[in-house]
Amino acid sequence: xxxxxxxxxxxxxxxxxxxxxxxxxxxxxQGKIPSKIIKISLSLEIGIKPSEIISCLxxxxxxxxxKGEILVCKKTGIFGKGKKEVKAPRDGIVLALDGESGNYLWxx
Numbered sequence: 001x002x003x004x005x006x007x008x009x010x011x012x013x014x015x016x017x018x019x020x021x022x023x024x025x026x027x028x029x030q031g032k033i034p035s036k037i038i039k040i041s042l043s044l045e046i047g048i049k050p051s052e053i054i055s056c057l058x059x060x061x062x063x064x065x066x067k068g069e070i071l072v073c074k075k076t077g078i079f080g081k082g083k084k085e086v087k088a089p090r091d092g093i094v095l096a097l098d099g100e101s102g103n104y105l106w107x108x
Contacts, residue, residue, distance in 0.1 A: 037095065043102025046074045046084040050102030063094050071104060 012031025016022060043050045056072045059065050065088045076082040095105040 032093065037105055038089070040071070040086065040089070040104045041102060042072045042086055042104050045086045046072060048074060048102075050098075050100055053097070053102045054099065057097070059094050061094055061096060064092075065094060066091050 012029045014029055016026065016028055022028070042056075043053050046056065048056065053072065056074045058070050058073055065071065067088055067090045069088045071086045071088055071094070073083055073085040076084055097104055
């Protein structure tokens with residue numbers, strides 16, 4: 001038996017179990033290969049500190065999101081009746097969040 005560790009470059013679904021016998025034709029991971037990666041400055045878009053962005057996130061890393069879905073939402077105003085939000089610019093996958101800059105990396 002040989003043991004290998006593979007890293008898949010984007011979110012995907014593992015199709016085999018640990019210890020499962022495989023052949024050269026076995027599909028190990030299923031996912032989308034990113035065609036483009038863009039950066040969205042969420043903290044700048046809604047005007048909060050990067051360290052606060054996590055509390056406003058609607059989607060998690062690896063989530064598939066459709067164009068127009070809300071990525072981040074912050075209530076504003078005296079009684080929280082207003083809100084600022086950032087919507088997905090197109091269909092894609094949330095690839096990463098940088099907590100220091102407040103940037104989302106978005107794959108489509």
